[in-house]
Amino acid sequence: MARGRKAVELWDRPPHTAAKHQLLQEYLGAWFPILAKYNRRLFYYDAFAGPGRYKSGDDGSPLIALKTLIEHDYFTSMPRTEFVFLFNEQDPGCAEHLEGLIDELKATNKPWPANVRVGVTNNTFIELTTDLLDDLDSRAAKLAPTFAFVDPVGVKATPMAVLRRLTDFPKGELLVYFAHEAVFRFCGAGNIDQALTDLFGTEEYKDAGLLTGSQRSQYIHDLYKRQLHEVCNFPYIQSFAMYDHRGKRLYDLFYCTREPIGLDRMKGAMWKIAPSGDFSFRDRFANQDVIFGAEVDTTPLQSHLLTHFSGQAVTIEAIVDHVIVATPYASGHVKRATLAVMQRSGLISSPNQKRKGTFTDGTIVIFP
Ligand SMILES: C[S@@+](CC[C@H](N)C(=O)[O-])C[C@H]1O[C@@H](n2cnc3c(N)ncnc32)[C@H](O)[C@@H]1O
Known part of the structure; x- marks a missing residue:
């Protein structure tokens, strides 16, 4: 040209x-x-x-x-x-x-x-x-x-x-x-x-x-x-x-x-x-x-996870994978903005967490 x-x-x-x-x-x-x-x-x-x-x-x-x-x-x-x-x-x-x-x-x-x-x-x-x-x-x-x-x-x-x-x-x-x-x-x-x-x-x-x-x-x-x-x-x-x-x-x-x-x-x-x-x-x-500057509202994701994984123990990896392909949210929303909030409210627990509120690889989350 x-x-x-x-x-x-x-x-x-x-x-x-x-x-x-x-x-x-x-x-x-x-x-x-x-x-x-x-x-x-x-x-x-x-x-x-x-x-x-x-x-x-x-x-x-x-x-x-x-x-x-x-x-x-x-x-x-x-x-x-x-x-x-x-x-x-x-x-x-x-x-x-x-x-x-x-x-x-x-x-x-x-x-x-x-x-x-x-x-x-x-x-x-x-x-x-x-x-x-x-x-x-x-x-x-x-x-x-x-x-x-x-x-x-x-x-x-x-x-x-x-x-x-x-x-x-x-x-x-x-x-x-x-x-x-x-x-x-x-x-x-x-x-x-x-x-x-x-x-x-x-x-x-x-x-x-x-x-x-x-x-x-x-x-x-x-x-x-x-x-x-x-x-x-x-x-x-x-x-x-x-x-x-x-x-x-x-x-x-x-x-x-x-x-x-x-x-x-x-x-x-x-x-x-x-x-x-x-x-x-x-x-x-x-x-x-x-x-x-707005904070992301993760309330719909919290409700979804409680329903979807009800009664199950699930690894953090499986939760993240699910969120990516089956919800409008992205991986960056899962830990601090969703699971940590849910744990503070007593909605979920974990049997192998290194520190409360943190979800390193291999962490298992129990959904009631
Ligand atoms: C929306 S503009 C592209 C803007 C550019 N992608 C950007 O974000 O800076 C569309 C461009 O496609 C060109 N165009 C129109 N018809 C085309 C065609 N059939 N094949 C290739 N380019 C075409 C136009 O000349 C125009 O420059």
């Missing part, structure tokens, strides 16, 4: 986009070192990369991902893993702008680490992904463990069938944008049915047109989630809703994985952004520090 930064019209970064970036950054801060431990190559694919910067001067998702890695406290302890970043952007001006920013980043980080490879492509998501996978298929090769960030605008560019192919590898993970507002509006209109059928990989979305309000909203969310489960074979999915300043639900992000540890780290990131536990962000409440 030609060098030299072409003038592109950068756009604003509303608070919900900043929240999306915070999620990405938090999660990748965990994903890179965890995966690098056991894999010699990782693939980070930002399929709708954008120009790399916002009008405000804030970084876009490609720069956020790169900086999260090269500025990571553990980066120097991951020299044996090759990190391959592929940033794709359909608009030639945006792609060129992004490439210029990456060149600048490399120039200010000399020598650029030999184990970090960066490519920028200028194609459509469908075409590039299809070419990439056709090429792998022709060589009977498999994709390295991959985190795919699929962040389009609208409903037309991300068919479920392409997502399925892209993530049909054991360590494939996906963070995908779902155009909630557009689907809500058009699901019963009949004028973009082919795009919606491709998006969902089924025509069942048409039934949503018979519903109204929150029922319709829930239906389209749940159908998309079900399709990610069934078509892409993801056992673990957590969504996060983004609302604009008018209180309109603009889009949902769906994080999809086959690894409980990934689910745990992403839920941890989501709770940081939404401490009330509702897995959503509202532009209206952005900058209200009081929300960010």
Whole structure:
């Protein structure tokens, strides 16, 4: 691609986009070192990369991902893993702008680490992904463990069938944008049915047109989630809703994985952004520090554990595993904020605890 930064019209970064970036950054801060431990190559694919910067001067998702890695406290302890970043952007001006920013980043980080490879492509998501996978298929090769960030605008560019192919590898993970507002509006209109059928990989979305309000909203969310489960074979999915300043639900992000540890780290990131536990962000409440400082309410988790493990003696490891995959909470909520509180209230006990209120590996918890 030609060098030299072409003038592109950068756009604003509303608070919900900043929240999306915070999620990405938090999660990748965990994903890179965890995966690098056991894999010699990782693939980070930002399929709708954008120009790399916002009008405000804030970084876009490609720069956020790169900086999260090269500025990571553990980066120097991951020299044996090759990190391959592929940033794709359909608009030639945006792609060129992004490439210029990456060149600048490399120039200010000399020598650029030999184990970090960066490519920028200028194609459509469908075409590039299809070419990439056709090429792998022709060589009977498999994709390295991959985190795919699929962040389009609208409903037309991300068919479920392409997502399925892209993530049909054991360590494939996906963070995908779902155009909630557009689907809500058009699901019963009949004028973009082919795009919606491709998006969902089924025509069942048409039934949503018979519903109204929150029922319709829930239906389209749940159908998309079900399709990610069934078509892409993801056992673990957590969504996060983004609302604009008018209180309109603009889009949902769906994080999809086959690894409980990934689910745990992403839920941890989501709770940081939404401490009330509702897995959503509202532009209206952005900058209200009081929300960010709020304590997590673990009362629902306490009740759930008492019911679920009633009459059993359970190891702390089994409790944590259960919380990660079967509740909205993350591992970080289990010990101090939940079990220690329950023990102080006399709701649980332990026969082998080293110190009251602490739950080191192997601790057995008795639920009455
Ligand atoms: C929401 S923006 C991406 C923002 C970026 N991920 C970030 O967080 O900074 C979507 C980008 O996708 C690009 N785009 C639109 N259609 C595309 C397609 N079919 N394939 C690849 N990129 C596309 C647009 O030009 C736009 O820059």
